[in-house]
Amino acid sequence: MMDKSVIKAASYECKSAIDKLEIVTPAIYTSIFVKIAEKYGIDIEELTSATETLLNEQIEELMTLNTKSGEHIEHLDETSKKALDAMKSHDEEGLSKSIEETEALRKEIESLKESVYRDSLTRTWNRKWLDAHLLDTEERFRKACILAIVDLNYFKQINDTLGHIAGDKVLKFISSHLQSLEVPVIRYGGDEFLLIFEEEDEETCTKKMRMCRKTLLQKPLIFHGKRFRTSFSFGLHACNEKELFSEALEAADRRMYEDKKSIKKRVPPPFSSG
Template sequence: MTAQVETALRGPEAYALAHRVIDSMQQASVWPTPLNYELWLHYVSDPDSPLSREMQRLLAGDTPFTEATAEMLAAEFLPRGRLSEEIRDVGAVLNRELAAVAEAIDNARQTQAAYGETLTSASEKMQGAEGTTDLSAIVSTLSSATRRVQHHTSTLEKRLESSNREVLRLREHLEQVRRDAMTDALTNLANRKTFDEQLARLCEEAETDGKGLTLALVDIDHFKRFNDTWGHQTGDQVLRYVASVLGRIARDPRVAARYGGEEFAVIFPGETRGTVEAALNAIREEIASRSLRRRSTNDDLGAVTISVGFAERHVGETALSVLERADAALYVSKRSGRNCVTDAESMAQAAA
């Protein structure tokens, strides 16, 4: 899902957008299936996108909008659809390779069996052979059978060598597909699904080994203003800039992710409040220290600032609970004037 669509869904106009999507689908006589709804969500919220232009072309004709049409559009324009298509392609190639190897092995097995029968027959004939002519014929038969075995063995070796290269190539491709499935395409940070999985896993590990874990949520201040003033491409530039700073400072074992829209998340495994707060303030100060310029026109965009809320995990606390406390701290940062870092624990102590 594009940053523009995510931003629209997380803003005050989200419900109005949902109504427009349903109304548009009804006008087109299209059933509101999950896939159709996702396509129409892009169509309504981002009318200038390649997907929207293709949908406009299809809807302008007399061809009905079928499930096959929806799947075709998803495969071409939606990241998840393209990913599924890639996985299917890799699976098809791998199946063909396995079938070819199985055929080569079966041919070699049949040739070996035939060779064994030839040897048995030759042994019986040699026992009753009378003279050089009979022996010469037997030797000729054995030589021919041996050449056939050598040929099939050589063919099998070449087929296995070729398949080994193809399997290695497929393995590399699948690894790239796996990385793509875990990564946000715009920012190259971990995506929301990866973040959710990592947070759950790291919370379980923290509970087991007794080490600390701190979670931070980061929100770009006044991000809608960048989009409204300069356009969504400039908004994407701002997202990539913030992500680059987060990604550099939040290196392994820390986990930086795009949480949704203009919001990011950083997991600090084994780190406590003091260390994390210093790191978050360093991120905040570095982001604000640079004045961005619009790439297409070199216009001055001004400084970008972020608001941050973070929470250190308590013993026995779930991932969802840590997330909720960090989100509450982020809300306090935004309500307190933005461009600041709020600690959920300090916030709770102040309220006590």
């Protein structure tokens, strides 16, 4: 079966590409995906079979998730009724038991939320978390913040040289460093991350991002005997409450590409092109 990591990487890149378009028709989506698939060496005919398998797996996962959600709701309803009955009858033992059951259920629900909102590879938040916690129904920010977009440098060369397993390790390595900043980190695309700063000003955020990048560059990685360094480019935008997410992202994206031009003058590719 086709490597899932390759399909995921191509899918994320396709999502990032179409997110920047105002209108996306099936023909436009197909054209973009076919070009990206060619870049990743994906055989379209082979992909059809692999997609069916992945779709069946996702359907099964969603059905399991739906079943668990239903069971938790029923359990919570039953437990709350027991607690009310215990309070009415002054049954301290029954009330204590209901509290224990509720606490156990709360832990199960937290675990369920993790499976819904966490990126399976990097354990950062995913786009569902972004929509649920930061944006309103019109995709506007619920409150002011500093948005940072991060894009890995030379990531395609790492994948092409060492393979997608190495690429996954790099994603986990960099995401762990981003998470050390102790702010929400969201995997937005294949090698793109978003960070949300709520307390700091833009100057402080810039210093933190530069320090994180500097730390990364000081830690070489070794994979199958090849030694290399990784880095990222970033762009910041101070978002106002009710600002459209798409406009804020576009502004941060422009600044990220300015930073990428600058950083690539100072940081060479991880591997010789020869």
